[in-house]
Amino acid sequence: MAKMKDNTADQTLCPVARAETVVGDRWTVLVLRELFARNHRFEEIQAQSGGTPQMITARLKKLEADGLVTRRVYNKRPLRHAYHLTEKGEAFFPVLMALRAWGETWCKSPREGRAMNYTHLVCGKPAGLGPVCESCGEPVRRADMVGERTPKYQKERDARWDAFKASR
Amino acid sequence: MAKMKDNTADQTLCPVARAETVVGDRWTVLVLRELFARNHRFEEIQAQSGGTPQMITARLKKLEADGLVTRRVYNKRPLRHAYHLTEKGEAFFPVLMALRAWGETWCKSPREGRAMNYTHLVCGKPAGLGPVCESCGEPVRRADMVGERTPKYQKERDARWDAFKASR
DNA sequence: CTTGTTACTATGATTTTCATAGTAATATGG
DNA sequence: CCATATTACTATGAAAATCATAGTAACAAG
Known part of the structure; x- marks a missing residue:
């Protein structure tokens, strides 16, 4: 046969496996790199990481859901958000x-x-x-x-x- | 529009991007974890990482191609290989x-x-x-x-x- | 009222991954 | 000798992710 059960989340005690479900992805790490480089705007992150807009949108949403990133309004009308690292994100x-x-x-x-x-x-x-x-x-x-x-x-x-x- | 050129390998000077083309993947990191845990056999790596045999085979092959892993014969007849970290792998x-x-x-x-x-x-x-x-x-x-x-x-x-x- | 800016979303083709099953080569026990 | 076990994979078809390309929304500036 081939595989056992264990659906991704896996609830393992291993901290490496836990971390990898959050940051185990090329685009995610590249996005984080840009945030550490103090590039907070979507366009800059996309340009420097080289991803498609969907890739960047998806990673930013997931990073926000996972608590590494927060969105801050930097301009109302038109509404614009900047992406910033949280404490959890900084700890990376x-x-x-x-x-x-x-x-x-x-x-x-x-x-x-x-x-x-x-x-x-x-x-x-x-x-x-x-x-x-x-x-x-x-x-x-x-x-x-x-x-x-x-x-x-x-x-x-x-x-x-x-x-x-x-x-x- | 959406994206610029840059084919993956990207030849960027950024060491994080370079590293991510090698280890920017959940399965790869899990395989490395098992090797650091001194589990050198395919079966053990597969069982503990929870991947399908193809996933593990593909990562081990790529890790070998990228110089982090070497295969050593631990049994001829039937021919069996054990996977070990190279210096580059150990440095991870x-x-x-x-x-x-x-x-x-x-x-x-x-x-x-x-x-x-x-x-x-x-x-x-x-x-x-x-x-x-x-x-x-x-x-x-x-x-x-x-x-x-x-x-x-x-x-x-x-x-x-x-x-x-x-x-x- | 046309052009520019920023941050996305939509779409269809391509590629990867997943789950399941099967094979190859040999060892072992009866 | 022959059935079962062991180890390390390969094969296959369905499902999901990713890619390149294009387009939209909401406004600002001239």
Whole structure:
């Protein structure tokens, strides 16, 4: 035979499985990345993630239902919402940083260079990729860091935005 | 209009996007979880992840193609392979731990209890959920920890195995 | 009153996933 | 020797998700 019962939700005690029912999806993670990058508007999220509007709408709705995201009105008439991370959403930051570290180390050739460089505000020096600052050794929290895009990555994002805008 | 060009692979500089083309999938992460739990055989991985054989086969093949997993012959006649993590696969550990921490904290009610408890071998005390040991404050590496399943979670896994075995 | 902006929704084709079943190669017990 | 068990898959058809493309709604600005 082939499979056992267990309908998705699965009610397992495993926290990884639980987390994956919420964020186990490419688009979802890309949307979260944009929110952490402080891009709060639908259009920006869509342009930079490269998804179709349905994909982005669906992920944002699910993220809201799962409590990681809230919508805030930033303009009445016409009614417009901005998407923001909740506390639960913000708490996802370490996962994204770990994924970033793994991606930088194992999914790129060295000559490609970094996408971002973070400065650890506590010591004023580069934070590196780790869960602890490579300069001072302290665990890094999001609030203690400023990230700066490398020129190459910034250019890439600008180009993506231009291409998105040009296609309409 | 709706979408820009960019075919998936996308050749973006963003390490998160790069990582997600490899591990941005529920089944893939569940397979990796089992490999980290030292379950190396197809049957065990399938039973504990709850996927169909095709899902598991496809993920294992892709993980092998992406360099996170190698197959080792553990039995000739009949030829049988075991799946093991490569260095690249092992390096994914911090992501899984971060996901675990987030899942335990934000995807479970407190009364459900933990699935695993890790002991930090360097200090001999509980390691907790963080990237640094909650007892001694040192960053934890996989080699410096032993994990133990809670009785409830162990029972859950045993039951899953029994159900899997019974269904054939 | 035409064009632009932002955030979507609609549609039909394509692709993926799911549930169920079956196969291949061999070992084991009687 | 022969039936049953074990392990690791492959096959198939139905159901669901995703994709590219296009269009709509609600207003603002000129």
